[in-house]
Amino acid sequence: MGWKTLEAMDFAGKVALVRVDINVPVSDGRVTDTTRIDAVLPTIRAIAGSGGKVVLLAHFGRPRGKVVPEMSLAPIRPALADRLGAPVAFAADCTGPAARKAIAALQPGGVLLLENTRFHPGEEANDADFAAELAALGDVYVDDAFSAAHRAHASTEGIAHLLPACAGLLMAAELKALESALTAPERPVVAVVGGAKVSTKIDLLRNLVRKAEHVVIGGGMANTFLAAQGVAIGRSLCEPGMEDTVHEILARAGEAACTLHLPRDFRIAQDLEPGGEMRIATDCPPDWMILDAGPDSVADICAVFDQCRTLVWNGPLGAFEVAPFDTATVEAARHAAELTRAGKLVTVAGGGDTVAALNQAGVAREFSYVSTAGGAFLEWMEGKTLPGVAALDRG
Incomplete structure (x- = not known):
């Protein structure tokens, strides 16, 4: 720039x-x-x-x-x-x-x-x-x-x-952090993409599978990916009609040699309520909901972090607002913070829910950079030109 x-x-x-x-x-x-x-x-x-x-x-x-x-x-x-x-x-x-x-x-x-x-x-x-x-x-x-x-x-x-x-x-600090995350990162790169809907992050996923060696998908988005591949998800949050988009993203990832990681076990419940019955499961009964990634999935995610040098994070891994469905997000975030402290991982995160989740985990200050920019952070991650940044580029 x-x-x-x-x-x-x-x-x-x-x-x-x-x-x-x-x-x-x-x-x-x-x-x-x-x-x-x-x-x-x-x-x-x-x-x-x-x-x-x-x-x-x-x-x-x-x-x-x-x-x-x-x-x-x-x-x-x-x-x-x-x-x-x-x-x-x-x-x-x-x-x-x-x-x-x-x-x-x-x-x-x-x-x-x-x-x-x-x-x-x-x-x-x-x-x-x-x-x-x-x-x-x-x-x-x-x-x-x-x-x-x-x-x-x-x-x-x-x-x-x-x-x-x-x-x-x-x-300047924001631009430097984002350039270190995707423009000229230390490799391998892992991106965590969570949240409720695939439809709001299609451009993000399309860009990240070209830029990162690993993409971890969590939250309600993961349910949509799982359902598109024939996995039973019960009453879980899901976007019907997104099957073609999911398969397109999977194909793009394959072409780019990017590994997509989906949860293989879950924290499920019949209602999203604190203190209700929660189970760890590898499948979801018809009247239950997937509300968070399970312990094996979290171990997988942490193992990926161990292999990588740069982490870009946008969106929680589960319904983090209600315990214990914040467990995957909190445990993965704390492991990323530990690697950051040890100088083994550059960690850049952004988006409103992401910032709230990292604060909840108590590690927001331990990441390399946490952006509160929201829409601008997301559009940068999507590979879009930001007018306010481009206007400063006189070089």
Whole structure:
């Protein structure tokens, strides 16, 4: 990639327009989880420490081009200032007189949060005039919102063509981690793909069987693969009508010399309830459900991890939200973390359920890199070009 990093830019005395993702949960006017805020603090501090004026561009919710008071970024400013440990100014618009006045009042090293970019229809339309209005506010553009990089919006793509542009520290770390996972990985590579539906991850599977030596399939997706091969799955979650897709993916894997791993034993139950009867089985009776991979399957997965040098993980192996059907995910994740600590495995994971599952296993901080990007992480893994990343590539 030809994108620049912060170190390549001079921020002294300049206005840096910094695109961040601080689309955080808010309840009763208060931020309840500062994870995304914390993630962008290093970039803010680096620019401010270099004497730049930090002007934050961000979205919140889906106001669809209209001013929706409940989706104002104003309630996020106090939490941002608290986590930053410094004052944060706020402007009631992201363009126009309010934004210009607030930027003019900002001192070098100061931080300003502009109002929700999605209050303007030109944002999601990637309107050239709106992008130009944004660009006119600053001297330099910094994109630190990988999680929004799959959207070709004015503040994520359009503006990058109008100003000297670079990746923020979070964006650069994300891109480096993803490139190490699939673009130029240490081999062999194993990918874990879980979740409920094959239909939502067809492109991902098609790409991964070409890039990885091993693909482990778990969750409800595994049931669909098993059913397509004639395995009885009882009342398990399954997508009917996906047989042709399953056989196509199996054929692609065979052509690419990629080994697909499906569970060979299961944790089954009649209901998805904590404390209910659970059995370990190699088949599933008609009135039971497969809710997690069994111990032999977990041993198989861990053995594959032992053979590999790079792990890419997206999606849980079972219904991890309800114990004991989190067992396979937790045990496999902890084994991967152990290998990571020993320097034997590079581990990159992403996706909302994945992050939650790794947190539940207590190992999210022990993986080489855990992305909270969601859709952008998935599209990268699918081999798609992300507009917000491509716009930074001037090389």
